[in-house]
Amino acid sequence: MMWEELASLAVEEALKLGADYADARLEAKWAEVVTVENLELKSYRSSHTKGISIRVLVGGCWGFASTTILEGSEVRDAARRAFKIARALAGSAREAKLAEVKAVERAFNSPVKEESANVSPEEKLELLMDMNKRALSVEGVKNAGASLASLREQIFFTSSEGAGLSLSRSSIGILYSSIASFSGRMERAWDSYSSCAGWEFVKERDWPSEAEGVSNLALEVAKARSPPAGTYPAVLDGFLVGLLIHEAFGHATEGDIVLSGDSALRGKLGEQVASEHVSIIDEGIVEGGFYIPFDDEGTLKGRTVVVKNGILKAFLTSRSVAAELGLRPTGNGRAQGFSYFPTVRQTNYYLAPGDQSLEELMEGIDYGLFLMGRSRGGGQVEPGMGNFTFRAGPSYVIRHGELSELVRGVAISGNVLETLKLVEGVGRDFQIRFSIFAGCGKYGQVVHVGLGGAPVRVKKVVVGGA
Amino acid sequence: MLEPESLLSLGEEAVREAIRAGASEAEAFIVSGISTEALFTDKIDFITSSRGTGLSVRTVLGKKIGMASTSSLERASAREVALRAVKIARVSREDEKWRSLPDRYGRTSVKGLFDRETAEASQEEIRDVAIGLVNAVKEASPHVRSSRGMLRVGASITVICNSHGQEGFRRETGAYAWVRALAHEADRISTATEVSCSRSIRGLDPSIGYRAARRALDFLRAGSMGAGQVDMVVRGVVMASIISTMFGRTLTADAVQEGRSPWAGRLGEEVASSSFTLIDDGTLPSGFRSRELDDDGLPTRRTTLIERGVLRAFLYDDYRAKREGVSSTGNAWRASYKAPPRPEPNCLMLAPGDWGLEELLEDTREGLYVVETIGEWLSDPVRGFLNANVTHAYLIERGEVSRPVSGMTISCDFFKAMRGGIDAFCRELEDHMGFLAPTTRLRGVRISG
Numbered sequence: 001m002m003w004e005e006l007a008s009l010a011v012e013e014a015l016k017l018g019a020d021y022a023d024a025r026l027e028a029k030w031a032e033v034v035t036v037e038n039l040e041l042k043s044y045r046s047s048h049t050k051g052i053s054i055r056v057l058v059g060g061c062w063g064f065a066s067t068t069i070l071e072g073s074e075v076r077d078a079a080r081r082a083f084k085i086a087r088a089l090a091g092s093a094r095e096a097k098l099a100e101v102k103a104v105e106r107a108f109n110s111p112v113k114e115e116s117a118n119v120s121p122e123e124k125l126e127l128l129m130d131m132n133k134r135a136l137s138v139e140g141v142k143n144a145g146a147s148l149a150s151l152r153e154q155i156f157f158t159s160s161e162g163a164g165l166s167l168s169r170s171s172i173g174i175l176y177s178s179i180a181s182f183s184g185r186m187e188r189a190w191d192s193y194s195s196c197a198g199w200e201f202v203k204e205r206d207w208p209s210e211a212e213g214v215s216n217l218a219l220e221v222a223k224a225r226s227p228p229a230g231t232y233p234a235v236l237d238g239f240l241v242g243l244l245i246h247e248a249f250g251h252a253t254e255g256d257i258v259l260s261g262d263s264a265l266r267g268k269l270g271e272q273v274a275s276e277h278v279s280i281i282d283e284g285i286v287e288g289g290f291y292i293p294f295d296d297e298g299t300l301k302g303r304t305v306v307v308k309n310g311i312l313k314a315f316l317t318s319r320s321v322a323a324e325l326g327l328r329p330t331g332n333g334r335a336q337g338f339s340y341f342p343t344v345r346q347t348n349y350y351l352a353p354g355d356q357s358l359e360e361l362m363e364g365i366d367y368g369l370f371l372m373g374r375s376r377g378g379g380q381v382e383p384g385m386g387n388f389t390f391r392a393g394p395s396y397v398i399r400h401g402e403l404s405e406l407v408r409g410v411a412i413s414g415n416v417l418e419t420l421k422l423v424e425g426v427g428r429d430f431q432i433r434f435s436i437f438a439g440c441g442k443y444g445q446v447v448h449v450g451l452g453g454a455p456v457r458v459k460k461v462v463v464g465g466a
Numbered sequence: 467m468l469e470p471e472s473l474l475s476l477g478e479e480a481v482r483e484a485i486r487a488g489a490s491e492a493e494a495f496i497v498s499g500i501s502t503e504a505l506f507t508d509k510i511d512f513i514t515s516s517r518g519t520g521l522s523v524r525t526v527l528g529k530k531i532g533m534a535s536t537s538s539l540e541r542a543s544a545r546e547v548a549l550r551a552v553k554i555a556r557v558s559r560e561d562e563k564w565r566s567l568p569d570r571y572g573r574t575s576v577k578g579l580f581d582r583e584t585a586e587a588s589q590e591e592i593r594d595v596a597i598g599l600v601n602a603v604k605e606a607s608p609h610v611r612s613s614r615g616m617l618r619v620g621a622s623i624t625v626i627c628n629s630h631g632q633e634g635f636r637r638e639t640g641a642y643a644w645v646r647a648l649a650h651e652a653d654r655i656s657t658a659t660e661v662s663c664s665r666s667i668r669g670l671d672p673s674i675g676y677r678a679a680r681r682a683l684d685f686l687r688a689g690s691m692g693a694g695q696v697d698m699v700v701r702g703v704v705m706a707s708i709i710s711t712m713f714g715r716t717l718t719a720d721a722v723q724e725g726r727s728p729w730a731g732r733l734g735e736e737v738a739s740s741s742f743t744l745i746d747d748g749t750l751p752s753g754f755r756s757r758e759l760d761d762d763g764l765p766t767r768r769t770t771l772i773e774r775g776v777l778r779a780f781l782y783d784d785y786r787a788k789r790e791g792v793s794s795t796g797n798a799w800r801a802s803y804k805a806p807p808r809p810e811p812n813c814l815m816l817a818p819g820d821w822g823l824e825e826l827l828e829d830t831r832e833g834l835y836v837v838e839t840i841g842e843w844l845s846d847p848v849r850g851f852l853n854a855n856v857t858h859a860y861l862i863e864r865g866e867v868s869r870p871v872s873g874m875t876i877s878c879d880f881f882k883a884m885r886g887g888i889d890a891f892c893r894e895l896e897d898h899m900g901f902l903a904p905t906t907r908l909r910g911v912r913i914s915g
Contacts, residue, residue: 031804037724038724038725040559040561040562040563041531041558041559041561043531043533043805043806044531044532044533044554044557044558045522045532045533045534045535045554045804045805045806046533046534046535046550046554047522047534047535047536047804048534048535048536048537048538048547049520049535049536049537049804050537050538051518051537053516062511062512062513063512063513064512064513064514064515065514065515065516065517066514066515066516066517066518067516067517067518068517068518068519068520068537068538068539069517069519069538069539070538078517081515082515084589085513085514085515085589088513088589088590088593089510089512089513089593092509092510092593092597093509093510093511093512094507094509094510094511096511096512120557121554121557121558122557125557125558125559129559142725142726143724143725143726145724179725179726179848185849186728186848186849187848187849188726188848229693229875229877229912229914230693230914231914256511257614259507260507260613260614260648261611261613261648261650261655262613262614262646262648262657339514339516339518340514340516341503341505341512341514343505377844377846378843378844379841379844380840380841380843380844380855381840382657382840382855382857384613384646384648384655384656384657385655385656385657385857385872385873387840387855387857387872387873388855389840389841389844389853389854389855389875390841390844391841391844391853409846411841411844411853411875411877413841413855413873413875413914415873443505443614443616444503444616444618462875462914463914464853464855464875464876464877464914
């Protein structure tokens with residue numbers, strides 16, 4: 001049976017059973033991951049996964065089922081399972097309504113010039129080995145690793161409202177790390193770049209030099225000190241700002257979190273929630289980001305202005321969350337894969353650039369920190385109260401308005417609303433990145449997101465020390 | 467869910483196909499499972515039912531290795547994936563350290579890892595457990611409700627076989643739930659989260675909702691705390707998360723052999739005080755990370771890693787063990803069927819002591835009783851620096867728990883603390899997703915406000 005026919009079969013079966021609404025998502029993914037460590041090939045693997053999910057709405061209750069067995073009888077069975085769940089939830093589930101969206105029929109392709117699948121495995125291995133050699137050539141480096149991942153996805157969405165959307169997306173990325181030792185102290189540094197593109201992305205960079213750079217960074221950090229715990233004025237680079245905005249603010253703007261009462265931003269639409277320097281955008285297709293032309297509910301994802309000059313303008317929504325909040329659907333109903341129910345997720349979430357140079361941002365800081373995203377740790381946030389904690393990468397001390405010595409990565413923490421009100425300026429150097437190797441986790445689902453922004457100056461940041 | 471016999475026959479076919487295509491060794495790893503998940507707030511948002519399958523084939527050509535996988539369990543797909551794995555192996559580099567796939571599988575009998583009732587739980591039963599969790603929050607007070615929670619119940623069969631004529635399988639069930647309670651009073655809100663995991667749906671702790679609710683109510687009046695140094699009594703589940711971060715990826719043989727572990731070359735060294743014992747146990751009855759056989763097909767066991775302060779052992783999978791000419795400790799894990807095995811902890815536990823909680827608080831006199839943190843997993847396990855943001859703690863004043871405080875960042879040199887600063891362990895072990903620890907005291911922890 002043809003791909004689209006299988007999805008239509010699922011929807012038809014659900015309607016036949018009595019569903020008020022049904023949609024089906026079919027996905028096929030081809031992934032390849034090559035990992036080299038200390039000049040040895042650690043693994044070379046390829047995977048092919050495919051599956052379908054069917055989602056139904058019956059009397060205001062959702063039912064959802066998925067399967068990896070792509071046969072007509074199994075797909076019908078999945079539709080029956082979904083229908084049965086929806087029926088079982090009558091009376092005990094939150095009543096779901098769908099905000100209206102235009103049913104669109106359209107095909108999207110992420111830009112790709114040379115599919116990674118067409119490049120020989122030998123060439124891929126050679127590149128990673130070259131990176132490894134250069135990384136290990138730095139004295140004091142005990143371990144170096146490099147991974148290349150590529151992913152090709154085909155997604156098809158259809159609904160009982162007549163939507164028919166397809167997406168072909170290719171993405172690729174390289175991650176590399178080094179561990180250096182100095183006077184018995186070990187330190188790891190890493191970096192990674194990904195793009196929704198093909199092999200042409202790999203050709204654009206001198207990867208062995210990048211790997212050597214990370215080795216040098218690891219060694220420098222092993223020699224560096226930690227700043228004492230305390231409160232500092234700080235400038236955060238665009239990459240770290242992206243992470244901070246996504247974790248500490250972005251999640252609190254997700255409509256389902258707002259609805260549950262678990263967001264520090266609940267009831268604050270139209271209010272000043274950040275300093276006037278801060279504007280925040282969520283956008284589906286943006287350079288450097290993950291390519292998301294539509295969400296997993298078939299809603300086109302355009303550009304959502306979340307904060308404009310410090311004023312909260314919008315929450316991110318799926319169709320049902322939009323209906324419940326009385327807002328418009330913003331195309332943020334996203335799922336990790338076909339077997340997951342879409343929930344409200346960010347796409348490419350970023351702080352819009354300002355007009356200051358880095359020097360201007362640092363001007364007047366007598367003693368502070370320039371906190372950087374490269375080689376950072378992760379972050380976590382408690383959205384209800386707005387508390388966050390992050391591990392910045394190796395950073396610099398600012399003395400008398402100028403960059404001074406390197407310090408080790410530090411944990412920073414605080415309350416997001418307080419911190420964003422302390423933003424005193426935004427720089428113009430703008431970057432957005434996503435990682436094929438990692439994503440954002442929420443309710444057990446991990447999705448790729450673009451993070452980015454421009455450097456900001458914050459009046460004070462709490463640093464937890466080493 | 468499919469039966470092991472049919473999965474084994476499929477695996478054998480894939481292995482045969484790989485050998486026919488020129489592989490000197492081949493292995494098939496197959497998973498078939500079903501899981502049901504409910505996401506809820508103060509009502510259920512949705513329930514999903516997912517049926518998933520996967521097959522991976524690892525092939526060896528001399529010392530060159532390739533791996534390929536598919537989500538399809540059709541015979542043609544199994545053959546195709548075997549050929550793809552051989553093709554990858556052909557272009558791979560030789561791994562000089564490769565010896566062979568296991569030539570003898572094994573199995574340790576572990577009770578409580580499969581529960582038929584859980585495997586056969588209906589959507590209605592799962593719905594009712596989720597409703598029970600929501601109601602437990604409401605029962606605590608009219609000022610509190612469940613703002614988010616999740617219940618996941620699943621069952622799976624894992625099958626592994628190789629060209630040395632070895633085959634094995636395991637059946638498992640699991641249930642996992644978390645609830646976040648939200649309390650509100652005037653314009654103040656506060657939240658608290660509790661988690662429970664078990665091998666059976668009945669084994670889930672039904673009181674998590676109530677406990678989260680009580681704490682959320684408590685923290686409506688949470689204050690803050692100034693910077694300084696304090697003695698901390700850390701609740702077992704928080705300690706278990708710290709243990710998983712600090713040791714989960716550094717006491718494994720891959721980290722040691724690749725120079726990524728701070729513990730390399732230190733076996734036999736005294737790395738902690740004599741009260742500190744760390745054990746990995748794949749045979750713990752009903753353990754959330756226990757298994758009868760690991761993802762290499764080898765039997766699990768109990769391994770003492772740090773014995774009364776002395777570093778005794780590392781965790782091995784078959785490949786890492788053969789590199790050193792030792793036996794695997796049964797710690798092969800695959801992140802999914804698509805991934806190659808690597809050593810990871812089974813049930814990793816910090817050994818309990820003999821303190822009761824009240825006794826420990828009384829002995830501590832002044833300090834902080836930490837019950838919930840975020841970001842502890844961002845700590846640095848190579849240098850041993852512990853960092854966390856304390857979202858929920860109570861001051862200990864005159865030996866008793868007093869007012870709640872929130873929003874502090876804690877940091878300490880954990881490796882140094884192991885030598886004396888971590889000095890008291892309670893009797894009860896608490897479970898954080900298969901990592902276990904007792905409530906533990908850490909002396910002299912730095913706090914930034």
